[in-house]
Each structure stands twice: as C-alpha cells, then as structure tokens.
Amino acid sequence: MSKLTKNQKSVAEKVEAGKAYSLNEAAQLVKDITTTKFDASVDVDVRLGVDPRKANQMVRGVVSLPNGTGKVTRVLCLCTPDQEAAAKEAGADHVGLDEYIEKIKGGWTDIDVIITMPSCMGKLGPLGRVLGPRGLMPNPKSGTVTMDVAKAVKDVKQGKIDFKVDKAGIIHTSIGKVSMTAEQIYGNAKEFISTVIKLKPAAAKGTYIKSIFISSTMSKGVKIDPKSVE
Numbered sequence: 001m002s003k004l005t006k007n008q009k010s011v012a013e014k015v016e017a018g019k020a021y022s023l024n025e026a027a028q029l030v031k032d033i034t035t036t037k038f039d040a041s042v043d044v045d046v047r048l049g050v051d052p053r054k055a056n057q058m059v060r061g062v063v064s065l066p067n068g069t070g071k072v073t074r075v076l077c078l079c080t081p082d083q084e085a086a087a088k089e090a091g092a093d094h095v096g097l098d099e100y101i102e103k104i105k106g107g108w109t110d111i112d113v114i115i116t117m118p119s120c121m122g123k124l125g126p127l128g129r130v131l132g133p134r135g136l137m138p139n140p141k142s143g144t145v146t147m148d149v150a151k152a153v154k155d156v157k158q159g160k161i162d163f164k165v166d167k168a169g170i171i172h173t174s175i176g177k178v179s180m181t182a183e184q185i186y187g188n189a190k191e192f193i194s195t196v197i198k199l200k201p202a203a204a205k206g207t208y209i210k211s212i213f214i215s216s217t218m219s220k221g222v223k224i225d226p227k228s229v230e
Contacts, residue, residue, distance in 0.1 A: 041070075076111045090150040
C-alpha cells in the first residue's frame, strides 16, 4: 500500500470520510484542501434522480453567478453588420459573421462561447460537427441565440453560464476559482444549486437531489448536505 504524501495527509485530516458538510463549510474546505500552484477551478457535481433519456425529465438551464466565474470568457458574436458595434461595446472578443464561419471551418475554435442571432443560425448548421462536441453550438435555451446579442454578451462576460444533465444523470459545472473568497464561492454555488432545484421536472419521481459534491481541479470532493442549500 502506497504511503500518503504530506498534502494527502493534510487533506485527510480536514475532510471526514462520508460526512456531508453544509455548503458554507464546504466552500471554505475546498479552499483549504487545494494544494495546486495554479488558480484551480471550483467545480460542483449534482447527481439527480432523473432519467435524461426521457424528454420530460431533461434538466437544462442558465444561471448568472453573482460573483462571476473568476476567469476570462472569450466570446465570439456572429451577427449582422448593424449589431456589430453594440456587440463590441458589450465586450465581445470577436465580432463578425462570414469570415469567422470560414475560420471555424478551417479548425479555429479558440473561444469559450458563441452568441448569434436567429437569422444567422442557418449559416452555423454545417459547423455542427465542429462546434457540437466542444459545446460551442449556440442554443436558444441557453440564451446564446437571441435578437439582443449585446445583452447576451454582457451577461456571459459577467458570469452567466449554461448547464445540462448528462446521460448519467449528473450536472457538472465550474462555478469559480479557488482564489475567490469562501463567501464568493458559497454565493455562486448556492445560486447554481438553487437554480437546479427550481428546475425539477414534474415527471421526476422519488429523490430529486441524490448527492452534491464540490471540488477544485485535482482536489478531493467534499460532500454537501442538500438541506443546507434549500
């Protein structure tokens, strides 16, 4: 049996195996047990009691994190010429249409979010194979296909994220960075989890929130008591 490193021993002493912590405690713990030298992301995993294969049990939504994501989000706005100035003023990193569609066809995906207009979606159809697997395809449900592209750009820059349950019934998303204060991590996590709870499908039976874990990049997961979020 391999010996625990000094950092692993320290983490083991701070996180009690099997214990479910309050969200407040977990927000501080995830900072205490992170030993990476870089500014690690803070992730939340929520296991739901739903069957994602059924359309009436799909859980998908958007949430505006009150303290931002803690990282710079690179936004591409594909829009008509009359909307370009507004998109740039709102903070879009790249603005245009045909020239960027050609760049994407050539393999360029150096962006985090694409925002576009309904009238431009037809041109994005052929890019599905490139954008789909990377989670970059705009979607009306996530607010990335809209007539008000300037507002959408501003929302994303200020910390708006979209999420959906995967095939295993788990929602996984990043809600901040360990450099944030425990209070900021708590605020973002609470807003995200509360939003997931509000989105409970009417068709979902039994226990909806099965488990919640918070962790940072390469850290151990800290179990959260769902009752501390309700």
